[in-house]
Amino acid sequence: MWKRLLLAVDAFESGQTAVDFAIGLASAVGADVWVLHLRELSRHGRVIALETPAESRLVVDEAVFALRLAGVGADGRAGSVLTEHVPKWIALEAATSGCDAVILGSRRLRGFDRLSGRAVRERLVRLCALPVVVAPPPLEDGLHSPARLKTARPGGGSGSGSPSWRVS
Numbered sequence: 001m002w003k004r005l006l007l008a009v010d011a012f013e014s015g016q017t018a019v020d021f022a023i024g025l026a027s028a029v030g031a032d033v034w035v036l037h038l039r040e041l042s043r044h045g046r047v048i049a050l051e052t053p054a055e056s057r058l059v060v061d062e063a064v065f066a067l068r069l070a071g072v073g074a075d076g077r078a079g080s081v082l083t084e085h086v087p088k089w090i091a092l093e094a095a096t097s098g099c100d101a102v103i104l105g106s107r108r109l110r111g112f113d114r115l116s117g118r119a120v121r122e123r124l125v126r127l128c129a130l131p132v133v134v135a136p137p138p139l140e141d142g143l144h145s146p147a148r149l150k151t152a153r154p155g156g157g158s159g160s161g162s163p164s165w166r167v168s
Contacts, residue, residue: 002031006099007076008090008124009037009063011051014105014137019063021135022103023070034097035063035076036090040083053080087123094130101130106137 007022009015015037026033039056041049051059056078067074081089094102106121125132 002029002100004097004099005031005033006090006094006097006102006130007033007035007063007067008102008104008120009035009059010105011037011055011059012105014135015059015063016105017137018103018105018135019066021105021133023067023072025103025133026067026072027070031100032073033067033076033103034093034099035060035067035074036093037063037076037078038086038089039078039080040086041080043082043084049080053078056080087120087127090120090124091128091130094128099130101133102128103133103135105135 005022005026007018009018022033025031037056037059039049039051039053060076060078064074064076079089090102090104093099102124104121104124121132121134
């Protein structure tokens, strides 16, 4: 079936979820994994990238290490591209690396990015000739469903009154 998978990872929790998913999928089908992390650069020169090239390479190295530790053949590379070109470069890398499918994580985007279809996932599906497998996003990723915020009811949880927020 699939002999080589491209795993596009990011530095968020969704990237780690995608690594775990890739381990399971690659182990099940006996595939090797090519890991790709693209450091996003802004078109505007005054906006600083979120990570350095060394940090970008570390994301790839950690993913490759986790895959190899699980017994999956893996290698990878990091690169830097303009933010709007990320999906195009993932599709190009998959095609030139001889991959059979692409795996990526989901960050559960909300608001305008989700409605406009400007997220990497949607644009990659439109651009890529290969199957795109999206790893299930974590239910609570610390960004959109913060685990540290919990509801508490006044009076010890008696059910009366309105909920209040408590940081634990």
